[in-house]
Amino acid sequence: MAESAVRVMIVDDHPMWRxxxxxxxxxxxFEVVATVGEGEQAVRAAGAxxxxxxxxxxxxxxxxxxxxxxxxRAAWPGAAVLILSASGEQRDVxxxxxxxxxxxxxxxxxxxxxxxxxxxxxxGDAVFSPGLAGLLLGEFRRLSAxxxxxxxxxxxxxxxxxRMVATGLSYKQIAQRLTLSHRTVQNHxxxxxxxxxxxxxxxxxxxxxxxxxxxxxx
Amino acid sequence: xTVEATLWRSIAVFRFASLAYAAALIAVGSxxxxxxGWAWAVLAAMAAWTAGTSxxxxxxxxxxxxxxxxxxxxxxxxxxxxxxxQYPHSVEVSATPVTATWVAGPVLAWAVTGGSWAGxxxxxxxxxxxxxxxxxxxxxxxxxxxxxxxxxxxxxxxxVGYVSTLATRAERALQRATEIEAASRxxxxxxxxxxxxxxxxxxxxxxxGGEIGGEAAELGRxxxxxxxxxxxxxxxxxxxxxxxxxxxxxxxxxPLSASEVSVATPADPVLLPGPAARETAAAVLAxxxxxxxxxxxxxxxxxxxxxxxxxxxxxxxxxxPGMPPGRLAQAAAEGRLxxxxxxxxxxxxxxxxASITTAPGAGTxxxxxxxxxxxxxxxxxxxxxxx
Numbered sequence: 001m002a003e004s005a006v007r008v009m010i011v012d013d014h015p016m017w018r019x020x021x022x023x024x025x026x027x028x029x030f031e032v033v034a035t036v037g038e039g040e041q042a043v044r045a046a047g048a049x050x051x052x053x054x055x056x057x058x059x060x061x062x063x064x065x066x067x068x069x070x071x072x073r074a075a076w077p078g079a080a081v082l083i084l085s086a087s088g089e090q091r092d093v094x095x096x097x098x099x100x101x102x103x104x105x106x107x108x109x110x111x112x113x114x115x116x117x118x119x120x121x122x123x124g125d126a127v128f129s130p131g132l133a134g135l136l137l138g139e140f141r142r143l144s145a146x147x148x149x150x151x152x153x154x155x156x157x158x159x160x161x162x163r164m165v166a167t168g169l170s171y172k173q174i175a176q177r178l179t180l181s182h183r184t185v186q187n188h189x190x191x192x193x194x195x196x197x198x199x200x201x202x203x204x205x206x207x208x209x210x211x212x213x214x215x216x217x218x
Numbered sequence: 219x220t221v222e223a224t225l226w227r228s229i230a231v232f233r234f235a236s237l238a239y240a241a242a243l244i245a246v247g248s249x250x251x252x253x254x255g256w257a258w259a260v261l262a263a264m265a266a267w268t269a270g271t272s273x274x275x276x277x278x279x280x281x282x283x284x285x286x287x288x289x290x291x292x293x294x295x296x297x298x299x300x301x302x303x304q305y306p307h308s309v310e311v312s313a314t315p316v317t318a319t320w321v322a323g324p325v326l327a328w329a330v331t332g333g334s335w336a337g338x339x340x341x342x343x344x345x346x347x348x349x350x351x352x353x354x355x356x357x358x359x360x361x362x363x364x365x366x367x368x369x370x371x372x373x374x375x376x377x378v379g380y381v382s383t384l385a386t387r388a389e390r391a392l393q394r395a396t397e398i399e400a401a402s403r404x405x406x407x408x409x410x411x412x413x414x415x416x417x418x419x420x421x422x423x424x425x426x427g428g429e430i431g432g433e434a435a436e437l438g439r440x441x442x443x444x445x446x447x448x449x450x451x452x453x454x455x456x457x458x459x460x461x462x463x464x465x466x467x468x469x470x471x472x473p474l475s476a477s478e479v480s481v482a483t484p485a486d487p488v489l490l491p492g493p494a495a496r497e498t499a500a501a502v503l504a505x506x507x508x509x510x511x512x513x514x515x516x517x518x519x520x521x522x523x524x525x526x527x528x529x530x531x532x533x534x535x536x537x538x539p540g541m542p543p544g545r546l547a548q549a550a551a552e553g554r555l556x557x558x559x560x561x562x563x564x565x566x567x568x569x570x571x572a573s574i575t576t577a578p579g580a581g582t583x584x585x586x587x588x589x590x591x592x593x594x595x596x597x598x599x600x601x602x603x604x605x
Contacts, residue, residue, distance in 0.1 A: 138484020
């Protein structure tokens with residue numbers, strides 16, 4: 001893919017990280033349009049800088065990762081959010097992904113992995129680490145306890161593929177094992193994420209209606 | 219000021235107020251005393267004692283048993299002196315004793331020091347003195363005013379003693395809560411500080427080290443291990459503790475993650491009875507040791523924990539060379555029981571199962587399944603979320 005300079009915004013409250021990440025991305029041919037240290041700043045800047053990808057650290061001083069992701073997507077829907085975060089924040093990662101983040105990468109990932117992840121995010125693909133696949137499997141399992149017919153469920157094939165991603169198989173290896181095309185595997189993975197995000201949005205709307213938040217204030 | 223100091227101060231105020239009341243009664247009713255001079259003399263002694271005890275009780279170190287006993291004795295003497303002051307003239311008048319309400323002072327002091335029982339004891343002593351006085355002075359010892367006064371003294375001792383015990387206990391509980399809160403706030407502050415500095419630097423060292431390679435890569439790997447260990451430590455302080463007797467399998471397996479081992483888990487606790495969780499973790503560790511032993515230190519491994527409601531499953535996969543079919547059975551037959559014993563044996567003891575899938579060139583996958591005893595608990599019923 002010829003990159004006509006993918007525009008990236010970096011949101012991290014640690015200057016050392018911001019600089020390191022910005023340098024890596026610039027060297028790889030990305031255009032770093034903004035580096036900010038706070039969530040509110042990020043939301044304001046997103047409208048002006050119009051990034052294609054936002055690299056987001058979950059632990060910001062002002063807003064939660066979920067809140068930043070939601071507001072970012074509202075302020076500038078063109079941005080795909082890639083969470084670059086450390087291990088040990090599993091609930092936060094899951095909630096942020098449900099709120100619309102396109103993927104999750106651990107901070108200890110090396111430069112090549114990181115650059116590839118940003119490239120995939122820019123192309124509209126979900127970035128799945130084994131850890132995120134494990135979180136999604138757990139979340140679907142949790143939702144399966146709900147009797148409501150419109151809770152999202154995994155097909156057997158999707159569960160099989162997520163399990164393979166969670167145990168470290170690459171899309172290519174999965175495609176070989178299941179004799180599917182690489183693209184089909186990718187679509188299945190993307191589907192699981194979309195189902196959760198859609199469910200999350202529906203739940204939010206339902207919550208708003210139940211609590212009378214949808215009516216115009218008189 | 220502590221609750222106890224406040225109570226002592228109130229007692230002092232009460233003593234001075236009732237001293238003034240006693241003085242007023244003598245001034246108004248001195249005609250009913252046969253020897254008003256004596257009444258004023260007793261009042262003077264009471265005033266001196268009130269000033270002395272109030273000063274003494276203000277210092278915690280002076281609230282000793284001898285002082286409390288003396289207080290009770292002096293007050294009883296002042297009360298009984300009424301007989302001397304008004305006898306025999308006022309037999310028919312039924313005058314109030316010179317001490318009036320002042321007698322309650324030591325009852326309150328005893329109650330605050332020793333609780334209900336001490337308060338009741340002091341109340342009974344002074345109540346009996348009062349009754350004796352009336353018996354001497356009046357024909358009907360159990361005439362209602364005297365009895366009323368004695369019962370009131372007794373009740374005051376019990377109630378004030380109870381309240382004082384309760385207040386002191388509440389104060390201690392509050393102090394403990396404040397200390398705990400301060401400790402957890404301090405831990406949060408440290409966690410924030412560590413997150414903002416040490417963890418970031420360690421992660422950066424790991425990343426840059428890996429890029430530079432060579433010895434720097436080794437340093438980077440070490441930094442990464444420390445980063446994960448520290449982060450797990452910080453996160454552990456924030457998680458709610460699992461119910462008694464149960465353990466969160468995630469807490470046992472997440473620390474195993476390293477640069478070559480990935481551990482994937484649900485976001486919610488995966489609870490098992492404590493021993494079952496530890497045995498399962500030991501089986502996982504045995505499987506990972508196996509990977510290192512047979513596939514080398516460079517081999518990567520992935521651990522996936524799944525909560526299936528009525529069971530917990532753990533999958534361990536490696537990207538090593540794998541084994542030809544029958545290799546495991548052969549090893550067991552030759553008496554090399556490592557895998558069978560450490561993994562399969564453990565799982566059998568838990569009532570679970572272990573299956574091993576392997577093929578040359580396709581790595582090895584070990585799947586453990588631990589059933590939950592009882593009635594299929596779901597993980598969504600487990601534990602509060604970390605807010």
